[in-house]
Amino acid sequence: MPTSLSPNPNVDPFIGRVLDGRFELVEFIARGGMGQVYRATQRPLDRTVAIKLLSNVGASREVFRKRFFLEASLCARLSHPHIVRIFDFGCDEDETFYIAMEYVNGETLHRRLRRDGPLDPTQAVGLLKQICGALAEGHGQRMVHRDLKTSNLMLTSHALQRDVVKLVDFGIAKEMTTDVELTSAGSVLGSPAFMSPEQINNVEVDARTDLYSLGVIFFQMLTGTRPFTATSQTKMLIAHLEKASPRMSDVCARPIPELLETVVQTCLKKSRNDRYDSIYDLLDALESFDPEPPARR
Numbered sequence: 001m002p003t004s005l006s007p008n009p010n011v012d013p014f015i016g017r018v019l020d021g022r023f024e025l026v027e028f029i030a031r032g033g034m035g036q037v038y039r040a041t042q043r044p045l046d047r048t049v050a051i052k053l054l055s056n057v058g059a060s061r062e063v064f065r066k067r068f069f070l071e072a073s074l075c076a077r078l079s080h081p082h083i084v085r086i087f088d089f090g091c092d093e094d095e096t097f098y099i100a101m102e103y104v105n106g107e108t109l110h111r112r113l114r115r116d117g118p119l120d121p122t123q124a125v126g127l128l129k130q131i132c133g134a135l136a137e138g139h140g141q142r143m144v145h146r147d148l149k150t151s152n153l154m155l156t157s158h159a160l161q162r163d164v165v166k167l168v169d170f171g172i173a174k175e176m177t178t179d180v181e182l183t184s185a186g187s188v189l190g191s192p193a194f195m196s197p198e199q200i201n202n203v204e205v206d207a208r209t210d211l212y213s214l215g216v217i218f219f220q221m222l223t224g225t226r227p228f229t230a231t232s233q234t235k236m237l238i239a240h241l242e243k244a245s246p247r248m249s250d251v252c253a254r255p256i257p258e259l260l261e262t263v264v265q266t267c268l269k270k271s272r273n274d275r276y277d278s279i280y281d282l283l284d285a286l287e288s289f290d291p292e293p294p295a296r297r
Helices: 061-075 109-116 121-140 207-223 233-242 258-267 279-286
Strands: 023-032 035-042 047-054 086-091 097-102 153-158 161-167
Touching: 023 047, 061 086, 061 097, 109 153, 109 207, 121 153, 121 161, 121 207, 121 258, 121 279, 207 258, 207 279, 258 279
Parallel strands: none
Antiparallel strands: 023 035, 035 047, 047 097, 086 097, 153 161
């Protein structure tokens, strides 16, 4: 990208800029591993959107261009109430790559957990089911998210419903049947605290990879902490490869329903063959969860 990105609105060259004559960048929102996100206005609809500017172009612009348009077209197929919609994507005249997405007014699950601590089991299961619905849509399109984490899950409100989940960033997704690898050669995409063993080993992934990351997220929702902590990324990756996940009841002061312990431990199996076969099997396991078990006599 020819112009460097800066989160400082006083020097940010992108504030006020109009991409492709349609998307006026209004406000810097956040920085991520693949670029920066801005609030923008779409002309002439006067619609508020989020614009992600891609900064990870790499050594070969042509390779990046091919990868970008393939990934964006794959992700634009997804249409689900719990997935942030992609409206458009393109490359501005000076080769600034961008994705125009649904703007979500809310907070990340990461921020919610840091502020309020662990969720009660009923609330956690409700959010997990929404996430599963979003993943079912992606997996049904033969795509794997590969970067599930609490900061990629937005919580917003719709009409009378609170805490509506919006899954962000299928942008490093991969079509499971395609012959075109969407990652750079030798690279590993994902976040160390949530990565499955097969991702760390940089082998072929499938839908069960997302189930592992979902297990980490569910563990954190119920306990306020992740199953593994480490002082470096390398040690974190080794823990995912070699250490058995602790039981949630061993790291949390309050009791955890045994069914939910089983769900998390199944998701966090080192071998994908030992996890649930699909997101639907996970949902089936959650069906027997009773948020208010009958009192003992």
